[in-house]
Each structure stands twice: as C-alpha cells, then as structure tokens.
Amino acid sequence: ELKVEQNPLFLSMQEGKNYTIYCNYSTTSDRLYWYRQDPGKSLESLFVLLSNGAVKQEGRLMASLDTKARLSTLHITAAVHDLSATYFCAVDISGGADGLTFGKGTHLIIQP
C-alpha cells in the first residue's frame, strides 16, 4: 500500500522567513503533484513534477523531486501572509492505480 507522508503537518512561521515542507512516499513513482487548499475551498494545482530531478518554481514557491530518495520538497522563500494555506503532495503510482494518493497536508500559517 502506498504511503505518503508529509512533514511538518503544522507550521507557523513569520513573514520573510524561508522554510521547506517535505513529502516522502513509500513506492516507486515518477509523478508527484503539489496542491494548495484555502479554508473551505477546493484544491488548486501548484506544481506537477514528472521526472527525477524536476524542479518547478512559481513566485516564492519552489518544488523539487528526487525519485531515487522518494522525496519531494516544497520550499518557501521570504514567506508572505498570502501563502497561508494547507499544502498537499500527491503521488501517482507508476503503472498502477489511476488515482492520486495524498499526504495528510501541511497547515501553514504565516504571521506578520
């Protein structure tokens, strides 16, 4: 059974600081996705990582994928309040089931 673990699950940080969210998964996969969810809202796709070594950046967020280590990171640079949300990673099993398996999410609060 595929397991996807995120850490930390809760993170409170100050504006202007840098931090990294980690996503580990238990089986082979060459596709990993990051989503953002605001309270009471839907899940919004942030990044799609499709190969080992893939790196994607959008504004203050950067995501990377190491398929050999089964690890993805979401790095936040100089955090701002608007980035407060819950961030999920999700894994697509290579050649397996068609759904995505999600981590528990990281609830991020950025304080002024």
Added chain:
Amino acid sequence: DAGVIQSPRHEVTEMGQEVTLRCKPISGHDYLFWYRQTMMRGLELLIYFNNNVPIDDSGMPEDRFSAKMPNASFSTLKIQPSEPRDSAVYFCASRLGRGGWNTGELFFGEGSRLTVL
C-alpha cells in the same frame, strides 16, 4: 472552461436520509474521481471511472455508498441511509488520461460539504 461543477455545495440532513451528490467533469476528461475529506482521515479516494466505467471502488466505505456515471458529463455519489460519520467534504475531480503531453493532473470541483445530524 467552467471547471468541475459539483452540487449541492452544502447539504444538511438527518440520519437515515438519502443523500445524492452530483458532479459534472471538465468536458473531454475521461477520468472522474470521487474523494472524501475529513480532518481525521484526510483525502480518501472513494471510487473512480474511466470512460464512464467504474474501475476501482475499493475505497467506498460501505454498501450504503454507491456511485454512477451514466454519461461522460454527469456522475452521482449516493449515500443511503446516511449516518453522522458520513459528515465530510466530498470532492469530485477529473482529468485526461496519462500519456503524451497529459500530466495526469487532477482538477477538483468546489466540493460538497455534507452534515448528517
């Protein structure tokens, strides 16, 4: 495109009542997924369809849950009878098949928040 459309957005019902949630996927997407989100269990895949055919329903918690997809533009998730522990947000998502330039990315609807009293 209008995105994935779900209804109702909110539903409050009493235990024992039937609940039907509806979903219209993005036009042209051939996969449709139903997820349930709770604080305790996070996001759980309940069932998914490919070209209107149910492929994997192993995530459906009990026989009280059923899902259908009569055509490419409509799916329902039904709970009968409903119980308080079914209270959750139910998300529908759709995507294109993997391969070629398709990333396999899921596009989610706004969700249906169900409260069973």
